[in-house]
Amino acid sequence: MELAFTPEHESFRREVRSWIQEALPADLRAKSEVDANFEMEEVMRWHRILFQRGWVAPHWPAEHGGPGLDPTRRFILTEELELAGTPPLSPFGLGMVGPLLIQFGTPAQKQRFLPKILSGEEVWCQGYSEPNAGSDLASLRTSAVKNGSGKYVVDGQKTWTTYAQYADWIFCLVRTDPKTAPGGAGGGKKQEGISFLLIDLETPGVEVKPMLTLGGTPAFCETFFSGAEVPAENLVGPEGGGWTLAKALLGHERTLIAAVGQSRRVVRRVKRIAAQAAGPGGRPLIDDPRVRGRIAALEIRLRGLQMANYRALAGAQLGKAPGPESSILKLRGSEVLQQAFELAMDIMGPDSLTWFNQPGVVEPFEEWVPSAFCYTRATTIYGGSNEIQKNVLAKYILGLPAR
Ligand SMILES: Cc1cc2nc3c(=O)[nH]c(=O)nc-3n(C[C@H](O)[C@H](O)[C@H](O)COP(=O)(O)OP(=O)(O)OC[C@H]3O[C@@H](n4cnc5c(N)ncnc54)[C@H](O)[C@@H]3O)c2cc1C
Secondary structure (H helix, E strand, C coil): CCCCCCHHHHHHHHHHHHHHHHHCCHHHHHHHHCCCCCCHHHHHHHHHHHHHHCCCCCCCCHHHCCCCCCHHHHHHHHHHHHHCCCCCCCHHHHHHHHHHHHHHCCHHHHHHHHHHHHHCCCCEEEECCECCECCCHHHCCCEEEECCCCCEEEEEEEEEEECHHHCCEEEEEEECCHHHCCCCCCCCCHHHHEEEEEEECCCCCEEEEEECCCCCCCCEEEEEEEEEEECHHHEECCCCCHHHHHHHHHHHHHHHHCCHHHHHHHHHHHHHHHHHCECHHHCEHHHCHHHHHHHHHHHHHHHHHHHHHHHHHHHHHCCCCCCCCHHHHHHHHHHHHHHHHHHHHHHHHHHHHHHHCCCCCCCCCCCHHHHHHHHHHHHHCCCCCHHHHHHHHHHHHCCCCCC
């Protein structure tokens, strides 16, 4: 059963699809067809093309440069981009700090930062996690203390800062009230001493060190601050009010993570791989009932996720903000994506070694799968680990007592 959209929405879907056909440059299309990893330069090139068309920030209101689409059109646009395998845009500006500034920023901050996020002139990254503050984010220790000239002096370390090596700015959670620091003598709730600060990565005293991921991509970094001076006007919201902003931003992040279009595309590719891979007696594996059963089970889970996403969409169409249900989308979306790659790896069997070995040892075959398989191990960790999402669901949806 396909869900029925209105004729206007179906016509919008056709418009998006044919625009992508024309607008996606040939070299990016070639990469999308073999699902190769996109370089940052390619991602930003596609960002600028979408910006020119006015579709780079489907969720932004028209007054701030968004396309003014209703929730269903936004969903369709996002889904069509994912289905076509276009370069995934960096979410930190468009999906996180941008919407946050629209909600909580001063007029001067909106004017200064929003246009450059939209145009792609300035790239952002997220500085929340620290070596001892991941799930327990409120235990963060990076400090920001005002000096005599009214600037914040930032000291500490952030970790897992995705794309910091390509970014111009980082939005950070910092501790402005040392009395609330974990283990500190001052007492006070640790959430209350946290503030939300925008930091130019060119500031003296900021150092970014990239790290390789398991998938072989230089996706993230450690970011160090040592006496970095940040103007007070870069504080968003009130001093000590950062926790409220942090939670609002995580809500945005979790709804972005469901990636239904991406999973649909991967399942399609899994079928293609199964049709190419030889099974017992030389017949394609897609004819094997066990493989067919696993593909069917995956498609059923994907369809469940799609329906949950449509339910959230219907709520959004009625003007409801995403609530704890976004944790369901994050949980299921990340699991389905991982399961799709697990199945692809099982079907490929020894052929998956093509990526791990030296070139020439094994014939090239769907080389992108092992790299993507390794990277997607992270989907159940980032954006708040799945165990934490289960805690959220237990507390806010099932009403179970917190432990
Ligand atoms: C690919 C990737 C990109 C990332 N990008 C960024 C980024 O750009 N910026 C940024 O700030 N952070 C980023 N992160 C960090 C991410 O948000 C954290 O990894 C995540 O919040 C988990 O924190 P942790 O790694 O410290 O694990 P921990 O919090 O130490 O958790 C370890 C394990 O214990 C479990 N656990 C912890 N507490 C509980 C609990 N209360 N109940 C049940 N189980 C629990 C967790 O689920 C997990 O399995 C990224 C992470 C990854 C993997």
